[in-house]
Amino acid sequence: MRFFLLAILLVPAALLISACSDEGDEGTTAKVTLSEFEVVADPESVPAGDVTFDVDNEGEETHELIVVKTDFDAGDLPTENDGSVDEGADGIDVIGETDEIDSGDSDSRVFNLDAGKYVLLCNLVDDDHSHFQQGMWTAFEVTAAE
Numbered sequence: 001m002r003f004f005l006l007a008i009l010l011v012p013a014a015l016l017i018s019a020c021s022d023e024g025d026e027g028t029t030a031k032v033t034l035s036e037f038e039v040v041a042d043p044e045s046v047p048a049g050d051v052t053f054d055v056d057n058e059g060e061e062t063h064e065l066i067v068v069k070t071d072f073d074a075g076d077l078p079t080e081n082d083g084s085v086d087e088g089a090d091g092i093d094v095i096g097e098t099d100e101i102d103s104g105d106s107d108s109r110v111f112n113l114d115a116g117k118y119v120l121l122c123n124l125v126d127d128d129h130s131h132f133q134q135g136m137w138t139a140f141e142v143t144a145a146e
Helices: 001-026
Strands: 028-035 038-042 044-045 049-057 066-069 095-096 108-115 115-119 137-143
Touching: 038 115, 038 137, 066 108, 095 108, 108 115
Parallel strands: 028 049, 044 137
Antiparallel strands: 028 038, 049 108, 066 095, 066 115, 115 137
């Protein structure tokens, strides 16, 4: 009988402790909107840790989102001859990317980000233009975790 009463008291306490300890581990969500030819992130700065990027393509063309950690200013990333970002250049650390996202579609990815400067960009190249060179990038900052 005592064991039963002890179990009745301990189970709710264990559940409460478990719920409280998971609160800080949920991470942060950044909503990213892609269109011709811009990348808009809300918010533009998040704390370090797991960051979920919920990406919507509101443009007419297919786009992608690439998350790059770099000390370069967003518009000054090294490029290839076709105008796309040179993803293998020194000072460019590609953290991850979405699949190509068709017009009207969405994608969501989670990346664990350290504090620092980032650029969110589309690096697709169509027959006549590089999306990056057309302005499909935005600066993004990750601050030290609180």
